[in-house]
Amino acid sequence: MARFTKTKSKKLPTVSTSSLPDIIFILLFFFMVATTMRETELFVNITVPEATEVQKLEKKSLVSFIYIGPPTKPSIYGTEPRIQLNDSYAKLIDISEFVIREREARNEADRPFITTSLKVDSDTKMGIITDLKQELRKANALKISYSTRKIADKK
Amino acid sequence: MKRIVPEVNASSMADIAFLLLIFFLVTTTMDVDTGILRRLPPPIDPNVPLPPPIKERNVFTVLVNAQNQLLVEGKSGNIYTLREKTKEFLKNPNNDPNLSDKATKDIDLLGEIFVSKGVISLQNDRGTSYETYIKIQNELAAAVRELRNELSIEKFGKKFLDLNEEKAKAVRKAIPVSISEAEPKNVGGNN
Numbered sequence: 001m002a003r004f005t006k007t008k009s010k011k012l013p014t015v016s017t018s019s020l021p022d023i024i025f026i027l028l029f030f031f032m033v034a035t036t037m038r039e040t041e042l043f044v045n046i047t048v049p050e051a052t053e054v055q056k057l058e059k060k061s062l063v064s065f066i067y068i069g070p071p072t073k074p075s076i077y078g079t080e081p082r083i084q085l086n087d088s089y090a091k092l093i094d095i096s097e098f099v100i101r102e103r104e105a106r107n108e109a110d111r112p113f114i115t116t117s118l119k120v121d122s123d124t125k126m127g128i129i130t131d132l133k134q135e136l137r138k139a140n141a142l143k144i145s146y147s148t149r150k151i152a153d154k155k
Numbered sequence: 156m157k158r159i160v161p162e163v164n165a166s167s168m169a170d171i172a173f174l175l176l177i178f179f180l181v182t183t184t185m186d187v188d189t190g191i192l193r194r195l196p197p198p199i200d201p202n203v204p205l206p207p208p209i210k211e212r213n214v215f216t217v218l219v220n221a222q223n224q225l226l227v228e229g230k231s232g233n234i235y236t237l238r239e240k241t242k243e244f245l246k247n248p249n250n251d252p253n254l255s256d257k258a259t260k261d262i263d264l265l266g267e268i269f270v271s272k273g274v275i276s277l278q279n280d281r282g283t284s285y286e287t288y289i290k291i292q293n294e295l296a297a298a299v300r301e302l303r304n305e306l307s308i309e310k311f312g313k314k315f316l317d318l319n320e321e322k323a324k325a326v327r328k329a330i331p332v333s334i335s336e337a338e339p340k341n342v343g344g345n346n
Contacts, residue, residue: 017169018165021169025172031176031179031183032179051191052297053296054190054191055189055191056187056188063188120285121285122286123286124285125283125284126284126288127282130281137197138198142196142197143195144193144194145191145192146191146193146289146292147190148189148293150189
């Protein structure tokens with residue numbers, strides 16, 4: 001007949017923590033994969049407008065960004081909306097060079113699919129955007145995306 | 156005597172992993188970039204002759220001035236009725252001679268179908284605010300999306316987004332997005 005041996009000690013068994021590092025590592029890998037680091041520091045304030053008919057930008061690597069908005073330091077740069085390319089303010093004539101550089105950074109097969117995403121502050125006037133669009137047309141960067149936040153349709 | 160190999164103390168491993176984890180947690184931005192996709196018209200080539208002008212009835216003009224007011228087809232309009240008006244213009248259910256003309260086209264999977272010849276012409280001033288411009292673009296896109304949805308449900312019994320690639324292509328062909336943005340004008344005065 002089987003008999004259970006009575007344990008003498010009344011101590012509570014401690015929870016084994018040896019698998020804790022593994023759990024943390026799994027979380028770590030998840031965040032490492034999901035991370036996209038912000039590569040450019042913004043010098044302009046941007047609140048993008050809202051829209052319902054938005055589409056996702058499919059391939060992040062095929063998107064080049066142009067930022068337009070009032071400068072973050074109005075005491076130095078004024079309050080007029082400025083264009084930011086990469087890490088500095090730019091003028092309209094710099095656009096075509098920017099487009100060419102962006103194009104050369106991608107391999108040949110991907111070049112027709114480059115999308116230019118315009119991140120524009122909603123209080124900006126259309127004048128600067130119209131000029132920018134004309135420059136983009138001249139540079140043959142025809143695929144553009146007006147960056148907007150998605151809101152639910154009220155209807 | 157047997158030598159005992161000392162074990163590496165792994166209890167600090169969790170702390171190291173935690174530090175890394177917190178670093179990545181803080182630097183993570185997981186927002187997906189979204190936006191309204193548009194194609195700009197190619198630059199005008201002076202050697203190529205201009206295309207023939209489009210008939211007046213096939214153009215749906217939307218003008219926006221520097222005060223963000225709308226002029227839709229010659230009458231003052233507003234943003235809330237724009238979607239319905241655009242849909243009516245493109246669909247033209249009663250064959251109104253003032254609304255867009257239709258042409259019969261033979262499209263795979265859909266068969267013979269009326270395709271609107273209508274073109275939406277959007278013209279804005281330099282003083283128009285970007286927010287208004289996006290709102291209009293959004294309404295026009297919504298009108299096209301709703302028309303496509305209606306056609307998809309009628310023909311395939313599914314929403315446009317749930318269609319497979321071939322069917323979606325057919326529907327896109329039947330209801331094309333034709334928004335033309337005129338060369339910029341400066342009538343509002345101030346920039």
